[in-house]
Amino acid sequence: HQLELFPGCGVTLLLFDRLRNAAALRKKAMEGSMEGAFINPAMIVDPFQILVAANKAVHLHKIGKMKTRTLYSEIIFSLSPNNNISDAFKKFGISDSDTAVLIVLVTDGGKTVNVEDIASQVEGQQVSLDELPRLADTAKIKKLYKITPQEEKIGTLLDSIVCRMSTKDVL
Amino acid sequence: SRRRMAQEARSLLRCRRAGISAPVVYFVDYVTNSIYLEDIVDSITVQDHINSLQQSGNDTSSLLILAEKMGELLARMHDEDLIHGDLTTSNILLRPPTEKLDLVLIDFGLSFISGLPEDKGVDLYVLEKAFLSTHPDTEAMFKTLLKTYAATSKKSGPVIKRLDAVRLRGRKRSMIG
Numbered sequence: 001h002q003l004e005l006f007p008g009c010g011v012t013l014l015l016f017d018r019l020r021n022a023a024a025l026r027k028k029a030m031e032g033s034m035e036g037a038f039i040n041p042a043m044i045v046d047p048f049q050i051l052v053a054a055n056k057a058v059h060l061h062k063i064g065k066m067k068t069r070t071l072y073s074e075i076i077f078s079l080s081p082n083n084n085i086s087d088a089f090k091k092f093g094i095s096d097s098d099t100a101v102l103i104v105l106v107t108d109g110g111k112t113v114n115v116e117d118i119a120s121q122v123e124g125q126q127v128s129l130d131e132l133p134r135l136a137d138t139a140k141i142k143k144l145y146k147i148t149p150q151e152e153k154i155g156t157l158l159d160s161i162v163c164r165m166s167t168k169d170v171l
Numbered sequence: 172s173r174r175r176m177a178q179e180a181r182s183l184l185r186c187r188r189a190g191i192s193a194p195v196v197y198f199v200d201y202v203t204n205s206i207y208l209e210d211i212v213d214s215i216t217v218q219d220h221i222n223s224l225q226q227s228g229n230d231t232s233s234l235l236i237l238a239e240k241m242g243e244l245l246a247r248m249h250d251e252d253l254i255h256g257d258l259t260t261s262n263i264l265l266r267p268p269t270e271k272l273d274l275v276l277i278d279f280g281l282s283f284i285s286g287l288p289e290d291k292g293v294d295l296y297v298l299e300k301a302f303l304s305t306h307p308d309t310e311a312m313f314k315t316l317l318k319t320y321a322a323t324s325k326k327s328g329p330v331i332k333r334l335d336a337v338r339l340r341g342r343k344r345s346m347i348g
Contacts, residue, residue: 005198005207055198063202150190159195159209163187166196166207170180 001047003055006062011054012113013047014103015131019124023096029072034121037072037104038094042137043079043144046158047129050104052165053078058106075104081145081164091144100124100135175280176204182253182279183208189251191244192266192275211275213267217241218260220269221306231311238312240272242319245298248276249291250324256281258298260305288326292333295320296341299334 003009028034044050057074060066066074068085080088094101105113119126147160186193195209224234257278266273302313321327
């Protein structure tokens with residue numbers, strides 16, 4: 001995926017199911033020994049949700065106004081409908097008991113992602129992004145983003161989520 | 172300006188939460204003060220729709236149904252205490268297919284939150300003036316719009332009263348001017 005507003009900036013999404021080493025991955029992510037944002041796919045309805053978060057994170061990174069320390073933690077934070085950083089990590093980041101993980105990588109200036117390098121450290125099965133809807137916990141997502149019933153009539157769940165993500169710092 | 176943009180974003184989210192059709196906000200850029208919104212593909216403005224219906228000469232009944240839909244939409248917006256601030260027929264879009272009369276409100280740059288009947292009355296007055304000056308022979312249409320507005324909105328009584336008062340003020344001003 002390319003970020004329209006930031007040409008040359010590529011976003012790669014890798015989805016793994018039947019995950020067995022969630023705890024190890026989380027540790028590596030926190031240590032910074034493994035690159036990427038490690039996201040709980042149960043909270044993601046569509047790759048576009050990630051792109052919106054990545055777009056915002058890259059934008060803030062470029063102007064030096066990120067709320068978190070790294071680009072990858074900023075992506076996770078951008079997914080959250082509120083401004084509580086630790087809550088964002090708890091809800092959207094990978095937990096030790098997770099059985100699936102969505103790894104997001106951002107490359108600037110045409111650098112390529114070494115997928116084998118990442119995949120070799122993941123004890124799980126890489127699957128197509130088409131599996132995202134199956135892995136999404138719609139009820140939990142609706143509750144977290146506080147989607148109203150009236151809202152569901154005028155647009156998709158993705159529409160509502162994106163709206164909240166993009167306007168949370170305006171409110 | 173930044174404040175206007177923030178207001179617009181806030182209003183768009185408020186609409187969405189209330190189930191009022193408005194474009195989705197994709198990204199707010201505080202550096203360039205721009206908002207990236209959903210593009211309602213192949214939409215036409217209510218203004219163009221009314222014009223084309225009037226030109227083809229048929230169907231005043233569909234214009235009245237459109238008016239009812241508009242009245243209902245505005246009533247729901249005002250019941251959320253959201254004032255659009257720039258109501259015209261070019262700020263209301265029709266999603267395709269046009270016959271479904273699926274309306275989308277746009278351009279909330281001048282919007283604000285208010286529960287005051289005066290503000291809601293003025294909001295309707297702006298639309299009335301825009302309506303009647305852009306679209307000849309649409310008095311019946313606007314009347315239907317107001318009727319549905321009054322029937323849909325729980326707080327419409329004082330609003331219509333204020334609208335009548337604002338209309339009088341408007342007339343007085345043009346008499347002196």
